[in-house]
Amino acid sequence: MSDILIVDDERDIRQLISDILEDEGYPTRLAGNSDEAMRAVSDAAPALMVLDIWLKDSRMDGIDILKAVKRDNPDVPIIIISGHGNIEIAVAAIKQGAYDFIEKPFNIDQLLVVIRRAMETSRLRRENIELRRRDVTQSDMVGTSAVFRAMMGQLDKVTKSNGRVMLTGPAGVGKEVAARYIHTKSNRASAPFVTVGCATIEPERMEEVLFGRESAARGIEPGLLEQANGGVIYFDEVADMPSGTQSKILRVLVDQQFTRVGGTEKVRVDLRVVSSTSRDLDAEIAAGRFRQELYHRLNVVPIPVPSLEERREDIPVLAHHFIEMFNRTQGLALRPLAEDAVALMQTMTWPGNVRQLRNLIERVLILGDGTGTIQAAELPIEESRAPGDDGRVVLSGALAALPLREAREAFEREYLLTQINRFGGNISRTASFVGMERSALHRKLKSLNVVTGSKGGGRVAYLEDDEEDAAEA
Numbered sequence: 001m002s003d004i005l006i007v008d009d010e011r012d013i014r015q016l017i018s019d020i021l022e023d024e025g026y027p028t029r030l031a032g033n034s035d036e037a038m039r040a041v042s043d044a045a046p047a048l049m050v051l052d053i054w055l056k057d058s059r060m061d062g063i064d065i066l067k068a069v070k071r072d073n074p075d076v077p078i079i080i081i082s083g084h085g086n087i088e089i090a091v092a093a094i095k096q097g098a099y100d101f102i103e104k105p106f107n108i109d110q111l112l113v114v115i116r117r118a119m120e121t122s123r124l125r126r127e128n129i130e131l132r133r134r135d136v137t138q139s140d141m142v143g144t145s146a147v148f149r150a151m152m153g154q155l156d157k158v159t160k161s162n163g164r165v166m167l168t169g170p171a172g173v174g175k176e177v178a179a180r181y182i183h184t185k186s187n188r189a190s191a192p193f194v195t196v197g198c199a200t201i202e203p204e205r206m207e208e209v210l211f212g213r214e215s216a217a218r219g220i221e222p223g224l225l226e227q228a229n230g231g232v233i234y235f236d237e238v239a240d241m242p243s244g245t246q247s248k249i250l251r252v253l254v255d256q257q258f259t260r261v262g263g264t265e266k267v268r269v270d271l272r273v274v275s276s277t278s279r280d281l282d283a284e285i286a287a288g289r290f291r292q293e294l295y296h297r298l299n300v301v302p303i304p305v306p307s308l309e310e311r312r313e314d315i316p317v318l319a320h321h322f323i324e325m326f327n328r329t330q331g332l333a334l335r336p337l338a339e340d341a342v343a344l345m346q347t348m349t350w351p352g353n354v355r356q357l358r359n360l361i362e363r364v365l366i367l368g369d370g371t372g373t374i375q376a377a378e379l380p381i382e383e384s385r386a387p388g389d390d391g392r393v394v395l396s397g398a399l400a401a402l403p404l405r406e407a408r409e410a411f412e413r414e415y416l417l418t419q420i421n422r423f424g425g426n427i428s429r430t431a432s433f434v435g436m437e438r439s440a441l442h443r444k445l446k447s448l449n450v451v452t453g454s455k456g457g458g459r460v461a462y463l464e465d466d467e468e469d470a471a472e473a
Contacts, residue, residue, distance in 0.1 A: 005029045005041065005049045007031045007055070013104075045076055047122065048079070070096065079100050079102060079114055080102070142314070151303065154303045155185075164275070164297065166301070169276075172352045172353035179276065180234075210224050212226055212263075220260070226267060238275040246291045250297060256271065315346050315357065319361055326365055343376070347422060420452060425461060445461075450463060
């Protein structure tokens with residue numbers, strides 16, 4: 001998209017404009033009627049169009065061409081020229097998306113000024129989009145654990161295809177980061193990545209936001225589907241999509257076309273769809289809140305994104321990544337983590353998953369003194385301590401009600417489950433950390449009914465009774 005397409009039924013005028021623009025360094029193409037114009041746009045979208053509104057011996061006039069080009073190439077600026085100019089025509093052209101309107105006979109200098117402004121506006125818009133895309137690519141996938149590597153193997157496989165992907169997992173695990181990874185590694189990486197926050201858009205506005213709108217007063221307003229044309233549309237928390245919209249999205253997935261709200265013409269799109277949910281869609285389908293056919297269309301390749309609980313050994317890697325990121329983006333101190341801080345983070349509960357860890361690191365860097373190593377005492381773990389308890393272990397009500405032997409056994413069981421999962425199921429590393437011989441640790445685990453096994457590509461510890469209960473169920 002680097003040349004200017006000049007559309008005018010008068011050969012002398014289009015040649016004159018072409019000669020002037022060529023002298024200014026702009027390559028041009030010429031079209032004398034609507035068929036030639038639409039064929040030229042179809043061959044390659046121009047950087048800009050100079051379009052006469054009245055075209056003799058043409059199936060379409062300038063307004064019709066304007067509508068058609070803006071429908072499929074909304075980023076192409078179009079300057080309308082006319083020898084029969086009036087305010088009504090100018091207003092109609094601007095409403096349909098024209099950049100400007102110039103009346104014949106026009107001043108060449110005026111035309112050049114308008115063209116330069118339109119090209120500059122278009123360039124800035126493209127650069128802005130490109131900058132946003134570069135910012136997207138900085139959302140790296142970070143981790144080394146077995147369960148993380150297993151997920152990455154699945155993501156890498158789907159980047160090579162155009163198949164629809166459903167990402168599942170609790171809130172905060174990084175489903176959108178995974179979706180963006182798929183996009184940046186695919187052959188659509190240079191095309192848009194557009195997010196639809198299904199939980200944040202008001203239900204009554206969902207169709208306008210997705211499909212766009214046409215009106216006499218405001219002309220064409222492209223929706224998110226149109227903006228994502230050629231790239232990826234990401235439905236975040238798709239279970240929150242209104243039921244009425246679900247059926248229309250299903251039709252878009254089948255036909256790859258739709259009609260804007262208030263419009264009559266079909267808009268064709270080329271989209272790859274990635275969606276995510278933190279809810280059980282089978283339960284949503286059973287409750288009548290989600291269409292089963294849409295689920296099957298979206299769930300071509302299901303990929304679970306593991307919680308932070310399942311990849312505790314990635315916590316130090318993620319923490320260091322966030323420290324470096326905040327240093328780069330906010331200028332916060334580049335502080336290393338002490339061993340006691342790492343150990344504490346690996347044993348904490350993370351209901352907010354990776355997002356919670358990121359927020360914690362940012363808070364520590366902002367509130368810290370800005371120098372030295374991050375110590376465990378700096379971590380905000382108030383929820384696990386009573387006010388003024390000076391660091392003593394606080395017993396839960398259930399544990400405090402048990403006799404000493406049972407309380408000790410319950411503590412040992414939970415402590416060892418946590419430590420084993422912290423080290424990714426590695427018994428040798430766990431034994432070294434807790435200060436036990438490996439054989440002694442094995443005996444202790446057996447007495448506590450704690451076993452290790454594979455889950456999601458990694459090893460985790462769990463209670464043997466839980467496995468038997470699951471098998472019976």
